[in-house]
Amino acid sequence: MSKKKPSTMAGDVPPRQYIWDAIRQLNDADAPITMASIQTAMGLECVRRVKQHRIVDYLRNLAAGGYIERTNVSKRPGERAVYTLLRDVGIEAPRVRRDGTCPPPPGREQMWRTLKIIGDFTGAELADAASTVHQPVAKTTADEYITMLVRADYLSVVTPASPGVPGRYRLVPSRWTGPMAPQIRRTKEMYDPNTGTVIYSRVIKTEGGEP
Incomplete structure (x- = not known):
C-alpha cells in the first residue's frame, strides 16, 4: 500500500478496533479489502491478539449494518471474499451486532x-x-x-x-484526548484508551498511614 492512515487508538482497545483500522487503511490506499489484506494491515502483533473468527464475525456484522459490502457476490467454494467500505463513520469502530443494529453507548x-x-x-x-x-x-x-x-x-x-x-x-x-471515554478501573485508576496511559491512580494508605 502506498499510504497508511495510522490509528489514534492505543492501549487496551477491543478487537473490532484493530479490524476497523485495517479496513480504513486499505480503503484509503485503494487496496482490496479481504481477510488476508486485513490481517496484513493489522500487523503480526495485532493478528496474534485478534483471532480469525473474530474478523469473520465482525465483517459479517459490518455487512449486516451496511458499513461494508461484499463485491464478489458469486461466493464460489474457495473464493476469497472481497469487500468495499460503504460507510466510513470515523476512527471509532462501530459497535454493531450480528443483525446489524448498534447498542446504545455505555x-x-x-x-x-x-x-x-x-x-x-x-x-x-x-x-x-x-x-x-x-x-x-x-x-x-x-x-x-x-x-x-x-x-x-x-x-x-x-x-x-x-x-x-x-x-x-x-x-x-x-x-x-479523543472519542473514547476515560475508564475507571476496579483499582480506582483512570485509564485513557485514546492515549493508552493511566492518567490517575489513587494512592491507598496502609494501616500505619504510609502509602
Whole structure:
C-alpha cells in the first residue's frame, strides 16, 4: 500500500478496533479489502491478539449494518471474499451486532461526549444531558465520573461544591484526548484508551498511614 492512515487508538482497545483500522487503511490506499489484506494491515502483533473468527464475525456484522459490502457476490467454494467500505463513520469502530443494529453507548461514553459540548455543568445536569431513553445516566454515576475526571485534571472546577450548592465543572479543552471515554478501573485508576496511559491512580494508605 502506498499510504497508511495510522490509528489514534492505543492501549487496551477491543478487537473490532484493530479490524476497523485495517479496513480504513486499505480503503484509503485503494487496496482490496479481504481477510488476508486485513490481517496484513493489522500487523503480526495485532493478528496474534485478534483471532480469525473474530474478523469473520465482525465483517459479517459490518455487512449486516451496511458499513461494508461484499463485491464478489458469486461466493464460489474457495473464493476469497472481497469487500468495499460503504460507510466510513470515523476512527471509532462501530459497535454493531450480528443483525446489524448498534447498542446504545455505555453511560460513561455518553457523558464523555456530552461534557465536551454543554459548557459548565453540575452532576445532575450532566446526567440529564447524557441520558437517553434506552440508556439513562444516574446522578450518582455522573458524580463519581466527575470526581475522577477532576482528579485526573480533565475537568476544571468552575464553582466548588458547598452545603446546598452543587459544584460546577467544565472540560479543560486541552484535555480532550479523543472519542473514547476515560475508564475507571476496579483499582480506582483512570485509564485513557485514546492515549493508552493511566492518567490517575489513587494512592491507598496502609494501616500505619504510609502509602
